[in-house]
Amino acid sequence: MKEIKHRSDCPVSYTLDFLGDKWTLLILRDMILDDKSTYGEFLGSYEKIATNILADRLNTLETHGFVTKQTATDKKSKLIYRITEKGITLVPMIMEMIIWGSQFHPYSPYEALLQALQTDKQGVINKYQEKLRAAVAKG
Amino acid sequence: MKEIKHRSDCPVSYTLDFLGDKWTLLILRDMILDDKSTYGEFLGSYEKIATNILADRLNTLETHGFVTKQTATDKKSKLIYRITEKGITLVPMIMEMIIWGSQFHPYSPYEALLQALQTDKQGVINKYQEKLRAAVAKG
DNA sequence: GTATTTACTTGCAAAATGCAAGTAAATAGA
DNA sequence: TCTATTTACTTGCATTTTGCAAGTAAATAC
Numbered sequence: 001m002k003e004i005k006h007r008s009d010c011p012v013s014y015t016l017d018f019l020g021d022k023w024t025l026l027i028l029r030d031m032i033l034d035d036k037s038t039y040g041e042f043l044g045s046y047e048k049i050a051t052n053i054l055a056d057r058l059n060t061l062e063t064h065g066f067v068t069k070q071t072a073t074d075k076k077s078k079l080i081y082r083i084t085e086k087g088i089t090l091v092p093m094i095m096e097m098i099i100w101g102s103q104f105h106p107y108s109p110y111e112a113l114l115q116a117l118q119t120d121k122q123g124v125i126n127k128y129q130e131k132l133r134a135a136v137a138k139g
Numbered sequence: 140m141k142e143i144k145h146r147s148d149c150p151v152s153y154t155l156d157f158l159g160d161k162w163t164l165l166i167l168r169d170m171i172l173d174d175k176s177t178y179g180e181f182l183g184s185y186e187k188i189a190t191n192i193l194a195d196r197l198n199t200l201e202t203h204g205f206v207t208k209q210t211a212t213d214k215k216s217k218l219i220y221r222i223t224e225k226g227i228t229l230v231p232m233i234m235e236m237i238i239w240g241s242q243f244h245p246y247s248p249y250e251a252l253l254q255a256l257q258t259d260k261q262g263v264i265n266k267y268q269e270k271l272r273a274a275v276a277k278g
Numbered sequence: 279g280t281a282t283t284t285a286c287t288t289g290c291a292a293a294a295t296g297c298a299a300g301t302a303a304a305t306a307g308a
Numbered sequence: 309t310c311t312a313t314t315t316a317c318t319t320g321c322a323t324t325t326t327g328c329a330a331g332t333a334a335a336t337a338c
Contacts, residue, residue, distance in 0.1 A: 006244075007161075007185075007186040007187075008185045008186050009244065009246050010168070010185070010186075010240075010246060010249075011236065011237045011238075011239070011240025011241045011244060011246050011249065012164060012165065012168045012233060012236045012237060012240060013165060013168075013186055013240075014240040014243070014244045014246075015236040015239050015240040016161050016164060016165065016236070017161070020159065020160055020161040020164070021159055021160070021161075021325095022146075022155050022156070022159040022160075022326095023326095025151060025155060025159070026151065026152060026155065029149070029151045029152075038284080038285085039284070039285050039286075040283085040284060040285075043285095046146075046147045046149070047146040047147050047149075047152055048146075050326070050327050050328065051285085051286070051287085051328090051329095052286090052287075052288085052326085052327080052328090053325090053326065053327075054285095054286090055285080055286060055287075075283095075284085075335080075336075076334085076335060076336085077283070077284050077285075077334060077335040077336065078283090078284065078285085078335090079284080079285070089239065089242060090239070092235055092238075092239070093232075093235050093236070093239055094151060096231055096232050096235045097150065097151045097154040097155070097232070098150045098151060099150075099231075100150070100154050100228065100229070100231070100232055101149075101150025101151060101152075101153040101154040102150045103228060104153070105145075105148060105150060105153045107148050107149060107150050107153075110149075110150060160294090161295095162295095177315080177316085178315070178316050178317075179314085179315060179316075182316095189295070189296050189297065190297090190298095190316085190317070190318085191295085191296080191297090191317085191318075191319085192294090192295065192296075193316095193317090194316080194317055194318075195294095214304080214305075214314095214315085215303085215304060215305085216303060216304040216305065216314070216315050216316075217304090217314090217315065217316085218315080218316070
């Protein structure tokens, strides 16, 4: 279990204390953009996160209220990780990263999304946030 | 000198390969928000970056075209780090971090900035980018 | 009853970070 | 001109984090 140390009161530093690593936001990307929700699904992502790191990050995300964990209704051995309202506040950051990264390295699977972001960024953000909220509400 | 390894073509992962650590964006914050430009100034920031990490990150930022380095006109022993056009593309990300971090941890020195961001985010971004471009042009 | 799925934990090696001290050129002050 | 200080690092070593492979354990499928 990782204890987060805050180096200063600056919001940039504060943000990096949570999100400044190579894996945390990739898990949230999987949840936000690809509707992934289980350990196995996160593990299956192309970037190949190590099992111990994934367990650690999921734990930290849960501890700090970005996700919740509950056993699946259909299968007791399956755990469902769901993004919370706090997690949903990270949608703009993820979108900004898609925009930024795409400038230097185009990625065809996100071409339509990128186009939409360039036309109406706030609209896209709202749509994703509403979709995620609906999923939370559905339970 | 750090070689950046890209884990996948996903722009989020690509972005994190560059910026997914605790220090790189803090140096850029110092340049963008506080007009810092020397090794000593970065070292003086509240978060207390280690000298070897600072040297490494400045080197990496320079290697990848986010900053340039040149000796000061007034003092040969002084090196000036300047943000490039590529570095300036990170302004929206930094602003998003300010907005996000401030939600959970208010920080009075950025109160006015935050207010402005909430009223007219794109306007603030443009203003900062123009200010930085002007500084680049001035040399 | 046995194999597989799902979600981890454990142990150890490798890499990154943090801390303290040392270096070296340029400048400032006596 | 000699000495101290500023500026920008590098080096060495301890600590922490990450990565990889293997092991565990409950639930489910066959």
